[in-house]
Amino acid sequence: MMTKIRRGAQLGCRFAPGGLLVLLGTALVLSTACQKRNPAAAGREKLRVEVSVDKLRPSPGGAVGVSAVIRTDGSLSLDDVKLKATIFVPTRGRSDLALSLASRELGLFKGEARLEADAPEGLYGVTVEAAEPGSTATGKASFIVGKVVADFMIISALPQAGAREDAADYMRRFAAAGGTMLVLHDIINGKAWYPSRVCASAAMPRSADDRLGPALELADELGLSCLVTVVWDTTEKKPYAEYMASMKAVMRELWSLYRDHPSLLGFYDYQEGSGTYFAAHVREFSDSVKALNKGLLAGCAPYIDDPLLAGYLAAIDSLDLVVYQGSVMASYRPDNRKMFPVRRTRDFAALSAGAMIQKGKIALSHVELFGYLEKSFGGAYLAGPEDALGQILSAATCFGPDGLALFSYHYNVHVMGKITPDVLKTAPAIESGLKAFRTLAREVANEPSHIGVYIPYSDWWTDRWSESIVPALDAFRRLGLAVEIVPFIPPKGEDVLPFYPYHLNEEQLEFLLSRKYVLVLPDISGMQDTDSVLLKTFVERGGTAVLFGPRIPYGDLFDREALTGGREDAARKHTLIEIREPMFSRVNQGALYGAGAAAVPIWKPTSGRAYAVFEDGAAAVLVNPLGKGLVVTIPLDVASAVGTMPGYVRDILDSALGRYGVKRPFDIVGVNGDMDVGMTTGAGAPAAAVTNYGPTPVDVVILPLGLAPGKNYVLLDLASGTQSRRKGSELYQLRFRVKGHGFIALKILPD
Secondary structure: OOEEOOOOOEEEEEEOOOOOEEEEOOOOOOOOOOOOHHEEEOOOEEEEEEEEEOOOOOOOOEEEEEEEEEOOOOOOHHHEEEEEEEEEOOOOEEEEEEOEEOOOOOOOEEEEEEEOOOOOOEEEEEEEEEEOEEEEEEEEEEEEEOOOOEEEEHHHHOOOOOOOHHHHHHHHHHHOOOOOOOEEEEEEEEOEEEOOOOOOOOOOOOOOOOOOOOOOOOOHHHOOOEEEOOOOOOOOOOOOOHHHHHHHHHHHHHHHHHHOOOEEEEEEOOOOOOOOOOHHHHHHHHHHHHHHHOOEEEEEEOOOOHHHHOOOOOOOOOOOOOOOOOOOOOOOOOOOOOOOOOOHHHHHHHHHHHHHHOOOEEEEHHHHOOOOOOOOOOOOOOOOOOHHHHHHHHHHHOOOOEEEEEEEEHHHHHHHHHOOOOOOHHHHHHHHHHHHHHHHHHHOOOOOOOOOOOOOOOOOHHHHHHHHHHHHHHHHHHOOOOOOOEEOOOOOOOOOOOOOOOOOHHHHHHHHHHHEEEEEEOOEEEHHHHHHHHHHHHHOOOOOEEEOOOOOOEEOOOOOOHHHOEEEEEEEOOOOEOOOOOOOOOOOOOOOEOOOOOOEEEEOOOEEEEEEEOOOEEEEEEEEEEEEEEEEOOOOHHHHHHOOOOHHHHHHHHHHHHHOOOOOEEEOOOOOOOOOEEOOOOOOOEEEEEEEOOOOEEEEEEEEEOOOOOEEEEEEEOOOEEEEEEEEHHHOOEEEEOOOOEEEEEEEOOO
C-alpha cells in the first residue's frame, strides 16, 4: 500500500534471516509548506521519480544506499504525494523498503538495504512509486550480488491453452536449476502478446493471448528479475525508417502498462547486429530507455564479428548490460557456419567483460542451448549435453562477467522437452553445469590475472582477431595461464562513428595502471594516434608491455626504436635460442631451446638488452626500460614462444607482474589448447580449476607457488567437497586427470 509522507521516525531496512527485507521504524513526515508553482513547468510531467543506488556490486553482509528524488512541475505539493518503496530480492520477491526525507528542497529521500551474509545472488531491483490524486510516477534502480543466471523466456512460444500454468511450471524449474533472471523475449510475433494499442494486432485484455502481464506477475511472485524485450510492431508492414519510432512507441507503452511490477528492471533491445556500425542503434535505443526513467536498465546482445564493438558499446553511457553472442553452436547460414569451439565462449565473454568492467557496466556470458545443422543434437534444434555443459564451464572460468545468459532454457529445455526425448539427456548436463558455474565463478574466477591481451583501435579487425588474437589466447591456454582481454575504448567525445578517435583515453590509461595490468600485444603492427599515445604513456608512467611478434607495433606518436630499445632487420630462420639472463626463477642462464622452423625478424639491441639471443646473436627477448616502465619485445609469435620456451615465457610474465607486486598462485602444466584454466590467490586461500572440452581425459600437474614447506594446509576438492590435510612440501606437485567433458577444481586453505 502507498504510505503518505509525514513526520515521524527515521526508517531503515535489513534482510531478515530468510533473505527478505523487513521494515524498521515508521514513515518520516514532511513539513506542510507548499511548493510554489513553477510556470516554466507547464506541459511537463506533473510527477517524476528518479532512483539511484550507491553500489552496483555490493558484497553479502554489506549495505546499499538508496536515494529517490521526487520531482514535481510546481503545481503539486510534496505534502500531497504518497510514496511506496520496495526492494526486489532474487528468488525471494519483494519486500518493503523504508525511505526518509533527506532534503525537502531537493525532494530527496534516502534509505538503506543491508544484506545478510547469505544474501541471494542475482540482480536486485528497487522500485519507488509516487502518487497524488491527479498523477502517479515510478522510478527504478538495480544492483547485483554475486552472479546472475539469466534465460530468454520466449513469450510467443507459450501454449494457447494453460499459458499461465505452463509459464509457472517453467519458471519454477528454471529457478530450481539456479536461475535468477529472465529476458521476456519475442513479445510481438504474429501479434502483440499483450493488450497493445500501438500495434496493429494485439491480445485482448485478460484473454488467453494476454501473456506478458501474467509472466511479470509470476516473476514478481517467484523472485525472477526481468528485462522486457522491445521490438517494433512486426504485425504490419512498415518502412525500415519507421522501425525505431515504432520501438520507442512500444517501449513507452510497456513502461506505462508494467512499470509498477517490482520484477521489471529494464528493457532489452530485440535488434541484433555486428560491427561497430551497430553502436549507433544501441545508443539511440539506450537513450530512449533512460528517457523513460534513468534507473531502468538498457541491454542488448550483439554478435562478436568485430572486437572493436565491445569498446564502442562500453562507451555508451546509457547502456547498462551486454550479452555478447559468439555463434559457438554455428549459424543456420551455409556460408557462415563458424562453429567456434566451445572454449571460445570464454574468449567472447572476456572481450565483452574487458570493456564493460572498465565502465562499471554489466556483462553476461552467452551460452547457446540450440544446435544448428551439424551441431544439432538428435536431429533437433538442440545442443548436445557436451556442448551445453562445455559452454557453461568455459563461461565459469572467465573473470569479469556478472553471470551468464542462456538462450534458451525456456525453449530448448522446457518447450522442446515436451516433444523431443533427447532433452532428457541435455537438460541434466545444463543443470549440473549451472551448479558447477556457481562454484567456479565464486571460488576460482573471482579476481583478474593482471595479464591483459590488448586490442588497439584499427580497421580490419575481423581478420586480425582470427590471425593474431585467437592463436595467442589458445597459446596462453597451453601455458596454463588465465588472461583477460582489454579492448580499446574510445575517449569521451570521440565515440561516434565513423569518425576516427585521435586522443588518449585517460580514463582507460588510469584503469590499466591502477589495476596493475601487464599489457600483451600479440602480433600487432600499426597503431593509430590514440593507441600510440596510450602505449607510450602507459610504459612511461610505470606500466609493463610485452610485445610478441613477428609484427611489433609501429606508431606515429612514438619512436619505435626508443620504445623497444632495438632495431628491426629482415627475417631469417634460426636454429637455437640461448638464455643470457634469467627473468625469474624457472630458467637459468645458459639454458638452450630449439628455435623452431619459422623465420622471424632480426632485432639488434640499441638502448635495450638482449636477455635471450638466437645463435647469431640477434635478440630473441629484448628488454628496454622506458620512463618508469618496461617494454619486453619477443620477435616470436605467442604460440611459437610458448611451444619453444614455455618456462621462460612464464618467467617473463611473472617478472612483469612482480614489478607491480603481483604473484600468480599456480603453474599448471599439461593443458592443451582445447581446455581452460582459472585461478585466484583467494586472499591466502588460492584456488584453481581446469576444464576439458575434448572427449579424452587429460593429465595435468598443478604446482602451487609460494606455499611454506613446513606449514599445514587443507586441500579441498571444490567439485566433491572432500578434503585432506597435508604439509606444504606434499603439495609441491598435484597430479589430476581431467576427464573428457569435465573439470577439476581445488582450493588450498591454511590449516
